[in-house]
Amino acid sequence: xxxxxxxxxxxxxxxxxxxxxxxxxxxxxxxxxxxxxxxxxxxxxxxxxxxxxxxxxxxxxxxxxxxxxxxxxxxxxxxxxxxxxxxxxxxxxxxxxxxxxxxxxxxxxxxxxxxxxxxxxxxxxxxxxxxxxxxxxxxxxxxxxxxxxxxxxxxxxxxx
Amino acid sequence: xxxxxxxxxxxxxxxxxxxxxxxxxxxxxxxxxxxxxxxxxxxxxxxxxxxxxxxxxxxxxxxxxxxxxxxxxxxxxxxxxxxxxxxxxxxxxxxxxxxxxxxxxxxxxxxxxxxxxxxxxxxxxxxxxxxxxxxxxxxxxxxxxxxxxxxxxxxxxxxxxxxxxxxxxxxxxxxxxxxxxxxxxxxxxxxxxxxxxxxxxxxxxxxxxxxxxxxxxxxxxxxxxxxxxxxxxxxxxxxxxxxxxxxxxxxxxxxxxxxxxxxxxxxxxxxxxxxxxxxxxxxxxxxxxxxxxxxxxxxxxxxxxxxxxxxxxxxxxxxxxxxxxxxxxxxxxxxxxxxxxxxxxxxxxxxxxxxxxxxx
Numbered sequence: 170x171x172x173x174x175x176x177x178x179x180x181x182x183x184x185x186x187x188x189x190x191x192x193x194x195x196x197x198x199x200x201x202x203x204x205x206x207x208x209x210x211x212x213x214x215x216x217x218x219x220x221x222x223x224x225x226x227x228x229x230x231x232x233x234x235x236x237x238x239x240x241x242x243x244x245x246x247x248x249x250x251x252x253x254x255x256x257x258x259x260x261x262x263x264x265x266x267x268x269x270x271x272x273x274x275x276x277x278x279x280x281x282x283x284x285x286x287x288x289x290x291x292x293x294x295x296x297x298x299x300x301x302x303x304x305x306x307x308x309x310x311x312x313x314x315x316x317x318x319x320x321x322x323x324x325x326x327x328x329x
Numbered sequence: 330x331x332x333x334x335x336x337x338x339x340x341x342x343x344x345x346x347x348x349x350x351x352x353x354x355x356x357x358x359x360x361x362x363x364x365x366x367x368x369x370x371x372x373x374x375x376x377x378x379x380x381x382x383x384x385x386x387x388x389x390x391x392x393x394x395x396x397x398x399x400x401x402x403x404x405x406x407x408x409x410x411x412x413x414x415x416x417x418x419x420x421x422x423x424x425x426x427x428x429x430x431x432x433x434x435x436x437x438x439x440x441x442x443x444x445x446x447x448x449x450x451x452x453x454x455x456x457x458x459x460x461x462x463x464x465x466x467x468x469x470x471x472x473x474x475x476x477x478x479x480x481x482x483x484x485x486x487x488x489x490x491x492x493x494x495x496x497x498x499x500x501x502x503x504x505x506x507x508x509x510x511x512x513x514x515x516x517x518x519x520x521x522x523x524x525x526x527x528x529x530x531x532x533x534x535x536x537x538x539x540x541x542x543x544x545x546x547x548x549x550x551x552x553x554x555x556x557x558x559x560x561x562x563x564x565x566x567x568x569x570x571x572x573x574x575x576x577x578x579x580x581x582x583x584x585x586x587x588x589x590x591x592x593x594x595x596x597x598x599x600x601x602x603x604x605x606x607x608x609x610x611x612x613x614x615x616x617x618x619x620x621x622x623x624x625x626x627x628x629x630x631x632x633x634x635x636x637x638x639x640x641x642x643x644x645x646x647x648x649x650x651x652x653x654x655x656x657x658x659x660x661x662x663x664x665x666x667x668x669x670x671x672x673x674x675x676x677x678x679x680x681x682x683x684x685x686x687x688x689x
Contacts, residue, residue, distance in 0.1 A: 217515065226510070226517070228420075229459055235420045257553065261588065264659035265483075268375065268688060272480045274415030274425040276379055276386050279368050 197324045198303035199250055201314040202288070207295040208232070214314045216255050222298060223256060224266070225275050234296035238278035239287055241300075246323035247284065251300050254316050302326055375482075375660025375688040377413065384417035390688045392481035398680035406435040408684070409481055411449065423454040447533060449501070464506040467531070470539075471506065471521040471546040472498040472560045473594055474581040481686030482662045485624045485654050490594065490610040491646065491676050492630060495537040497577055497598050497606065498562050502542060503530040517550040528567065540567040544577075554586040573601040588622070590614035604643050606632045620657050624666065626650040630676070647671040660688035 201219055203212055212231065214222075221227040223238045230236060241248040243260075252263060267277045281287050284301040291297045292309035304326035306312055318324065368381035377388020389412040396404045410430040417423045427449040432440050452466030469477050475484065475493040479500075493500075502525035509520040522545035527538045544562035551557055560579040581594040595609035608630030615623050628648035652666025665683040673679065 217512075227459060228456055233420070235417075261659075268483060268659060269478055271376055271388065271688060272390075272413070272478060272483060274386065274413060274423070276376060276415070279381060281368075 196317050196320060197250075198315055198317050199247055199254075199300055199324075200303040200306050200312040201251075201255075201298065201300045202291050202306060202310040203296075203298050203313050204292045204294060205309055205311045206292065208311065211311065212313045216314065216316070219255050219298075219314050220257070223251075223278060225270065225278070230296050232296075237294060237297040239290060239297055239299035240278045240280045241284070241287065242280055242282060246321060247300060247302060250318040250321075250324065251316075254318060255314075375658070377689070386413070386415045388413045388689060390480050390482050390686065392684055392686040394487055394682065394684035396487075396680060396682045398678040400674060400678055401680075402436075404436065407433050409686075411480070421456045423456065424452075425454070426451045460510055462508040464508065467501055467503045468506055468523075470498055470500060470502045470525075470542075470562070471523060472544065472562055472577070472579055473596075474558060474583060474592065475594065476500055480688070481684065482660055482688050485590075485612065485614055485622070485664070486626065486650060486652055486666050487664050487682040487684040488650065488666065488668060488677065490612070490626065491628050491648065492594055492596055492608040492610055494676070496632065496676070497575075497596060497608075498564065498579075499527070499537050499539045499542070499566075501527075501531075502539060503527045513549065516552070519548050521546045525564070537566070539564045541565045555582065555584045557582040575600045588614075588616040606630070606643060608632065608646075614654075617653075620655060622654045622656070624650070624652045624654055624664075628670075628677075632676075644672045646673050646676060648673050648677055662686045 201214065208230075210231070218227065222236045223240075225236075225238070228235055252258065252260070256263065258266065270277070281290055281299075284305045287299045287301055288305060288307065288310055291299050298313070302324060303312070303315060370378065370380040370382075372378045377386045379386045390409065391407065391411070392409040394404070394406055394408045398404075408431070410433055412426075412428045414426045414428070415423070416425075429447045429449045430442075430445045431447055433445045434440075448467060450466075450468055452464050452468050455463040455465070457463060469479075471477065473493045475490060476498075478484070479489065479493070481487075502523055504523060504525040504527075506521055506523040511518050523543065525539045525542040527542075528540040531538060542562055542564035544560065544564075546558060546560040548556060548558035558581050560577075560581075562577045562579075563574060564577070565574050575598060577596055577598040579594065579596040582592070584591045590613065592612045592614075593609065596607060598606040600606075608628070610626055610628040612624065612626040617623050626649070628646075628650075630646045630648075631643055632646060633643055648668065648670035650666050650668050652664060655663040657663075663685050665681070667681055668677060669679045670677065
């Protein structure tokens with residue numbers, strides 16, 4: 170009877186804790202990557218540095234090469250995630266930004282169709298930088314920045 | 330100085346073949362640098378044709394406009410047909426050109442090619458390091474926010490504000506421009522200083538161009554939605570009746586959030602032997618329904634009521650603009666506006682202006 174009372178008393182707290190744990194376990198991680206073989210030195214970037222590279226405001230890697238940022242297609246949920254969390258611009262603002270840059274002769278990052286294509290390209294190309302779900306990272310690439318995004322069924326490790 | 334300009338022209342004519350050969354070699358060279366990559370050339374509407382292996386982009390924008398002014402005949406014209414050419418042959422060298430056919434087709438007929446063809450911009454950027462960049466050639470004068478982003482698909486109205494029309498500070502400068510970028514409190518701070526010698530270097534002379542000028546602009550991204558800038562120019566225009574040095578300071582800001590925008594520019598112009606002039610505009614943009622925006626602008630300028638004259642008496646000019654802009658897709662803008670004012674007949678006559686502009 171006493172045990173039942175304790176369960177009754179703490180059941181809501183237990184429920185909240187369970188919900189919290191479930192949320193954490195479903196949170197996905199996105200990794201910003203560079204080639205591991207072509208960039209032998211370990212590189213760590215801040216969110217601001219990643220933002221500047223993908224806005225083509227920073228030009229050069231630490232080795233002196235020109236950054237080659239690579240995007241996934243506009244509708245890809247991993248790209249949507251990095252646009253919101255790291256680039257911190259709406260799709261409309263981003264379109265306008267690239268129109269302004271285009272007027273000055275600056276093109277947006279190249280686009281590849283899949284995360285597998287991104288990993289292969291980044292692995293083989295010095296100074297290339299892109300992003301994939303952390304579960305798609307392999308030994309060909311190194312992670313230079315990572316961030317978490319809330320649970321989203323579209324961000325699936327099953328889709329490469 | 331005329332001799333210097335003639336020497337430039339002769340040098341250009343003699344070295345055209347050598348220049349062509351050098352461009353071909355650079356093109357092949359830049360391809361080999363990029364051979365490891367697998368990206369295919371592609372065209373995207375509003376972003377141009379891009380060849381990744383050459384780091385080469387060809388695109389542009391066009392504007393067709395129809396205007397009906399109260400005191401002038403109606404006008405229908407292909408106002409702008411501009412080609413943007415960007416090429417990065419080396420990591421530290423970027424080349425850029427904007428070639429324009431201005432008023433190629435109008436109601437009066439077809440304008441001869443040599444009259445409509447303009448080199449709007451032609452420069453080489455030398456990227457010294459992450460923070461410093463040197464620009465050599467013909468570029469947009471870093472004075473007005475509007476002037477730096479004046480492409481028809483980018484701006485909200487068919488007409489330019491009076492204060493950005495080049496009556497005070499010319500739209501273009503030819504010479505050197507030096508850029509410095511850094512961050513202050515984790516926000517972008519950009520500085521540009523320039524020196525102009527259009528009198529000796531500019532081949533297409535125009536009435537409102539500088540003869541000589543120098544100046545600079547600093548802009549700061551105060552927050553994610555607010556950017557503020559200040560500019561200064563000292564210049565001399567020998568085409569004017571009073572060709573003395575003029576000093577102009579300007580301030581501008583842009584606030585934008587959730588598709589609402591507020592933009593302001595103001596200038597104060599001081600002439601050594603003449604009356605001071607000043608002007609401003611304040612423009613507001615608000616979304617109405619999906620992709621359709623209402624635009625309103627108030628302009629004020631204290632200046633000579635006759636264009637490009639310095640000795641006439643100066644009068645206040647007031648201007649109001651109300652309009653609609655529809656942006657169904659990012660590279661496309663359809664605009665219609667009504668302009669009205671006081672003492673505005675010479676600079677910006679009252680009437681209806683409309684246009685369709687797109688990047689291609």
